[in-house]
Amino acid sequence: MLKILRESLLNAPIVHRGDYHYFIHPISDGVPRLEPELLEEVTDHILRMVSRDFDKIIAIEAMGIPLATAISMKTGVPFCIIRKRAYGLEGEIKLSQETGYSKGELYINDISEGDRVLIVDDVISTGGTLVALTEALKGVGATVADIIVVIERGDGVSRLKKMGIDVKTLVCIDVTEKGVSIEDIHE
Numbered sequence: 001m002l003k004i005l006r007e008s009l010l011n012a013p014i015v016h017r018g019d020y021h022y023f024i025h026p027i028s029d030g031v032p033r034l035e036p037e038l039l040e041e042v043t044d045h046i047l048r049m050v051s052r053d054f055d056k057i058i059a060i061e062a063m064g065i066p067l068a069t070a071i072s073m074k075t076g077v078p079f080c081i082i083r084k085r086a087y088g089l090e091g092e093i094k095l096s097q098e099t100g101y102s103k104g105e106l107y108i109n110d111i112s113e114g115d116r117v118l119i120v121d122d123v124i125s126t127g128g129t130l131v132a133l134t135e136a137l138k139g140v141g142a143t144v145a146d147i148i149v150v151i152e153r154g155d156g157v158s159r160l161k162k163m164g165i166d167v168k169t170l171v172c173i174d175v176t177e178k179g180v181s182i183e184d185i186h187e
């Protein structure tokens, strides 16, 4: 299980974004191409790890989108995208996103009080994105049924755990300038 994910991570190239060693991978970048076999391997695994008790899937632009699309088609549950662009619709919520290498704004639309959401994303690193998103969802009154992230690096998961928020991940990696190594894989 997760054979394609494991092998593709071990072959991922590294580039520098300031001091940050950034790995480039089909799931986190769509580069190189995302083969359907990898997307299916990852999506099937996600569906084995989460409770099925959600009525909306939330994806974070950009690379949460292919995952949410596949999960939506397998479950019949609709998905909403947290966008980097404002629409100016009534009720739109703006949040500040800070990652290990970038800062920007995210905008939530069409999430309401009482929604039970599955949050899906490609990578968790510092946890900055998920901290901001989960706080905003709490403000809206939505319930988070599960948070599932494919690739874990850094201390984001323990940062969220200290806040009482459980994040499930498929694989935990370490990234140096030499490449990716696998620390833990949830097969």
Ligand SMILES: O=P(O)(O)OC[C@H]1O[C@H](OP(=O)(O)OP(=O)(O)O)[C@H](O)[C@@H]1O
Pocket (backbone or CB within 6 Å): 028, 029, 060, 061, 062, 063, 064, 098, 099, 100, 102, 121, 122, 123, 124, 125, 126, 127, 128, 129, 130, 156
């Ligand atoms: O845990 P953090 O340090 O917050 O990092 C994780 C975030 O970084 C990436 O987003 P990015 O803004 O690079 O978007 P992308 O999906 O467009 O690559 C990734 O998709 C997560 O959303």
Ligand code: HPA
Pocket (backbone or CB within 6 Å): 021, 022, 023, 024, 025, 028, 029, 099, 100, 123, 124, 125
């Ligand atoms: O190193 C990374 N690579 C791809 N996406 C990411 N999102 C956070 N860190 C990374």
